[in-house]
Amino acid sequence: MKEAIDELREEIGSVTLVAVSKTKSNEEILKAYDLGIRDFGENYVQELVKKMDCLPSDIKWHMIGHLQTNKVRDIVKRNIYLIESVDSIKLAKEINKEAIKNNKTVSILIEVNIANDINKTGCSISSLDELISFCLGLSNINLCGLMAIAPHTDNIDDIRSSFREMKSLKSKYNLSLLSMGMSSDYKIAIEEGTDIIRIGTKIFGERVYK
Numbered sequence: 053m054k055e056a057i058d059e060l061r062e063e064i065g066s067v068t069l070v071a072v073s074k075t076k077s078n079e080e081i082l083k084a085y086d087l088g089i090r091d092f093g094e095n096y097v098q099e100l101v102k103k104m105d106c107l108p109s110d111i112k113w114h115m116i117g118h119l120q121t122n123k124v125r126d127i128v129k130r131n132i133y134l135i136e137s138v139d140s141i142k143l144a145k146e147i148n149k150e151a152i153k154n155n156k157t158v159s160i161l162i163e164v165n166i167a168n169d170i171n172k173t174g175c176s177i178s179s180l181d182e183l184i185s186f187c188l189g190l191s192n193i194n195l196c197g198l199m200a201i202a203p204h205t206d207n208i209d210d211i212r213s214s215f216r217e218m219k220s221l222k223s224k225y226n227l228s229l230l231s232m233g234m235s236s237d238y239k240i241a242i243e244e245g246t247d248i249i250r251i252g253t254k255i256f257g258e259r260v261y262k
């Protein structure tokens with residue numbers, strides 16, 4: 053783990069490294085924490101909430117998985133740092149409602165379905181305009197930027213062009229953050245100007261789903 057983190061730190065410059073800890077134990081998370089990692093990403097609310105409740109309170113938790121409206125409450129009442137996977141008006145509305153109840157502002161990214169894959173989550177590019185305007189009108193949401201998962205392909209040019217498209221969307225809407233790049237493609241994401249990379253396997257090893 054230490055070698056992987058050292059290597060990443062040399063490569064990333066000022067890009068924020070989020071360690072994706074889904075399926076990984078508290079012990080493994082604490083190992084990364086002891087190496088100085090403070091940003092962690094999780095995909096499942098139940099697992100995230102359990103970890104939030106017993107791990108150090110200075111961890112910045114990123115919600116990166118598909119979020120159902122009925123689970124919003126559990127993370128908004130806790131100390132969620134950034135919800136990266138907002139992909140619908142309904143979800144944004146619910147986050148805002150819970151944020152008002154808890155008297156706080158919640159920072160979010162909109163997940164874009166950049167691969168335009170019907171099986172993938174994320175807001176389609178054609179609906180992005182509407183979702184962004186909607187989020188900007190909400191009192192207790194801070195829209196910080198966009199998140200994307202590259203198309204599932206070995207074709208590096210396709211991956212690069214989707215990252216490039218994300219970068220142009222970030223500029224078009226004048227947003228401050230882009231979250232893109234995972235273990236297999238983060239180098240391309242950095243070259244294309246990402247602000248956040250989300251790395252699981254490279255730091256923690258392969259995941260075993262039980």
Ligand SMILES: *Cc1c(COP(=O)(O)O)cnc(C)c1O
Binds near residue numbers: 072116234236253
């Ligand atoms: C699991 C996951 C990651 C990390 O993937 P690795 O390939 O293990 O680095 C990043 N982003 C999202 C949205 C994920 O679900």
